[in-house]
Amino acid sequence: MMIGQHLASRKRKAATVAAVLTALALGGGGMALATTNSLKSGTALTTPEATTAQVATGGFADVIERVRPTVVSVEVSRETAGLSAMDKEMPPKEFSERFSDERMEKWFRNNPGQRRDRHNAVPDEMKGAGSGFVIDAKGYVVTNNHVVEGASEIIVTLHDGKEYEASLIGRDPKTDLALIKIDADEDLAVADFGNSDDARVGDWVVTVGNPFGLDNTVTAGIISARGRSIGAGPYDDFLQIDAPINMGNSGGPAFNTGGEVIGVNTAIFSPSGGNVGIGFAIPASMVQEIIAELKTQGRVERGWLGVNIQAVTEDLADGFGLDEPKGAIVTEVVTDGPASDAGLKPGDVIIGVEGKAVEASRDLPRMIANLDAGQSTKMTIWREGEEQSITVKIGAYPDADQVASVDHTGEAAEKTVLGMGLAKVDPATRHSFSIGEGVEGVVITEVDPGSWAARKGISAGDVILKAGFEEVASPAEVAAAVKTAETKDQGTVVFLVAREAQERFVALPLRDA
Numbered sequence: 001m002m003i004g005q006h007l008a009s010r011k012r013k014a015a016t017v018a019a020v021l022t023a024l025a026l027g028g029g030g031m032a033l034a035t036t037n038s039l040k041s042g043t044a045l046t047t048p049e050a051t052t053a054q055v056a057t058g059g060f061a062d063v064i065e066r067v068r069p070t071v072v073s074v075e076v077s078r079e080t081a082g083l084s085a086m087d088k089e090m091p092p093k094e095f096s097e098r099f100s101d102e103r104m105e106k107w108f109r110n111n112p113g114q115r116r117d118r119h120n121a122v123p124d125e126m127k128g129a130g131s132g133f134v135i136d137a138k139g140y141v142v143t144n145n146h147v148v149e150g151a152s153e154i155i156v157t158l159h160d161g162k163e164y165e166a167s168l169i170g171r172d173p174k175t176d177l178a179l180i181k182i183d184a185d186e187d188l189a190v191a192d193f194g195n196s197d198d199a200r201v202g203d204w205v206v207t208v209g210n211p212f213g214l215d216n217t218v219t220a221g222i223i224s225a226r227g228r229s230i231g232a233g234p235y236d237d238f239l240q241i242d243a244p245i246n247m248g249n250s251g252g253p254a255f256n257t258g259g260e261v262i263g264v265n266t267a268i269f270s271p272s273g274g275n276v277g278i279g280f281a282i283p284a285s286m287v288q289e290i291i292a293e294l295k296t297q298g299r300v301e302r303g304w305l306g307v308n309i310q311a312v313t314e315d316l317a318d319g320f321g322l323d324e325p326k327g328a329i330v331t332e333v334v335t336d337g338p339a340s341d342a343g344l345k346p347g348d349v350i351i352g353v354e355g356k357a358v359e360a361s362r363d364l365p366r367m368i369a370n371l372d373a374g375q376s377t378k379m380t381i382w383r384e385g386e387e388q389s390i391t392v393k394i395g396a397y398p399d400a401d402q403v404a405s406v407d408h409t410g411e412a413a414e415k416t417v418l419g420m421g422l423a424k425v426d427p428a429t430r431h432s433f434s435i436g437e438g439v440e441g442v443v444i445t446e447v448d449p450g451s452w453a454a455r456k457g458i459s460a461g462d463v464i465l466k467a468g469f470e471e472v473a474s475p476a477e478v479a480a481a482v483k484t485a486e487t488k489d490q491g492t493v494v495f496l497v498a499r500e501a502q503e504r505f506v507a508l509p510l511r512d513a
Contacts (some may be wrong), residue, residue: 060206060257064218067259069159070191071208071252074130074143074166074180076151131209131252132156132180133261135291137187139164142291143251144266145171145178149450156182159189170294173448175235176266177287179294191253194260196239196283199223204257205241205281207265209249219244221277230267230280235366238280239263245279254281263287289370302397303371306337307344310428311361320349321385327351328361331428342392344381351387352380368394415475417482418493418508419451420444422475425463433461439498441465442472452508458497465503466496486510 130147134140141156148154154166164182171178206220221243229236241254245265254263263281270276293300309328317325327349333340344350351358353367354377371377373396381388415422422442423429429443430436442464447454464472467481485493492507 060218060220063206063255063257063259064208067191067206067253067255068208069189071131071133071159072141073157074132074141074147074251075155075157076128076130076148077153078126078128078150079152130250131265133191133253134188135190135193137190139182139184139188140169140295141166141180141182142253142264142287143178143180144264145173145176146449147251148178148180149173154180156180158184170298170300172290172294172300173450174300175282175286175290176449177264177282177290177294179291191261192259193284193288194256194258194262196262196285199226199239199256199262199283201225205239205243205262206255206257207241207243207245207249207252208255209245209252209265224278228280229362230269235286235369236362237283237286237366238267239283241279241281242277243279244275244277246275249279260284261287301373302369303373303375303394304338304397305364305368305392306334306339306395308332308334308423309350309361309364311432312349313431320382322349322351322382326360327358327382328364338392338395342390344390344392345383347383349382350379351382354378369397373397415479416448417475417479418510419448419453420458421446421460422464422478424474435461435463439463439465440473441498442467442475442478453506456506456508458506459499461499463498464495465498466494468493469496482510 128147128151130143132141132143132147135142148168149171151168154168155163156166157163162184164184166180166182169179169181201223203223204220205223206218208216208218221241223239224242225240228238228240230238239254239262241263243254245268247268249265252265253261254265256262262284264284264287265279265281267280268275269278269280290300308331310331312320312322312325312327312329314325316329317323320329330339330344330346330348330350332346333344350364353364353371356367358364358367371394373394375394377392377394379390379392381390421444423445425435425439425441425443429445433443433445435443444453444458444460444462444464446460447458464478466472467478468485470477470481472478472481482493490510492509495506495508497504497506
């Protein structure tokens with residue numbers, strides 16, 4: 001569940017702590033940081049070895065003192081003039097996604113100016129808040145895409161309280177990263193990236209932020225797991241951390257004990273909306289690659305293979321004659337795509353790319369995405385019991401409306417409709433998403449965190465049974481239903497969505513979230 005945007009005004013942040021904790025109205029999408037310490041631009045934080053020893057004997061105080069000046073508050077304004085009356089009657093989206101009916105009622109009771117009636121709706125402008133950290137002394141700041149997406153104004157507040165209007169350099173919804181820039185009147189303190197590939201399960205991590213509007217909150221914990229896939233997108237590879245992060249920590253850095261950024265906080269798992277000790281950070285190795293492209297060209301260009309794949313299980317490995325479950329099985333090849341032109345066929349198992357082993361199917365999308373369009377790439381495949389080599393000329397990742405991307409499970413995301421990656425319900429997707437045998441329709445493989453689908457609580461693994469009140473069996477039929485609604489000038493499309501044994505209707509607006 002993605003951390004939602006902080007939708008309380010800055011004036012409300014000055015309210016009492018009791019009001020904050022009661023209303024939960026300050027549970028925003030990012031980390032805001034205030035500190036009085038300063039750090040000259042380019043000043044080394046310290047060495048990891050030295051700080052580790054300090055932590056062992058004296059806690060994290062030295063680390064926190066050194067990194068605070070590099071972390072900033074990111075506040076945004078979003079226009080809501082286009083929202084329908086029904087949408088304005090609901091609380092901010094993070095509450096409708098994560099909180100029970102009882103908690104939403106409590107939110108309304110504590111926010112009488114936003115009662116659910118058509119005369120006291122959400123104002124025409126909503127405030128959001130997040131966090132970020134400075135990566136360049138000239139004012140480049142990293143944050144989450146969902147913090148700044150749709151913002152009409154972005155304000156960055158430094159550790160010393162100085163405020164600057166920021167411009168958006170670029171964003172990447174697929175990894176939930178964004179780069180913004182301010183023109184400060186002096187060189188800024190810069191956070192250094194660490195090597196997240198060297199981070200081990202059990203290593204200490206530290207975060208600083210404003211969960212639920214409580215500024216300057218420091219939390220510490222350990223890395224609980226690596227390489228987590230949580231259904232957020234096709235390139236899931238999260239660090240799981242147990243340092244408490246809540247709504248309000250999004251977009252902020254996770255530091256190692258050397259004061260180096262090894263991850264960007266982006267999501268939590270929470271049945272209640274509060275921290276339960278399971279948070280997720282984008283590894284610094286991925287962040288650096290994405291941010292470098294955003295800085296130079298404002299967008300991320302990815303390589304494309306043009307196949308649909310599935311995981312190799314132990315029984316499938318046995319059936320294919322592999323000595324262990326590894327690689328990615330090609331289930332479908334896009335006509336006239338790079339894989340088709342190279343002669344790849346359904347049933348081939350891709351086990352290596354440029355000499356690097358494909359340990360699991362989820363590795364392949366990331367490996368292909370990191371290649372340049374037009375690059376000739378040598379792949380190792382397993383075909384009919386034999387290892388073979390094949391050369392593929394990588395294509396450019398197609399636009400969202402084009403056929404056949406590869407999602408985080410490896411199945412076909414044949415179309416992206418209203419922020420939802422869609423695929424047929426077939427044996428592969430049934431297995432990957434644990435879809436019952438009696439359920440027919442179109443599986444949602446990923447959801448853009450800034451979309452109306454995410455706002456309405458739709459998530460990866462849900463199955464669309466009907467679109468526009470007509471049964472659907474393919475992504476193309478879902479797209480056709482949306483197109484029909486647009487032709488008729490409808491404001492919304494109604495979907496019947498199944499999750500496990502529960503079915504519900506969801507109305508998605510035909511406009512940007």
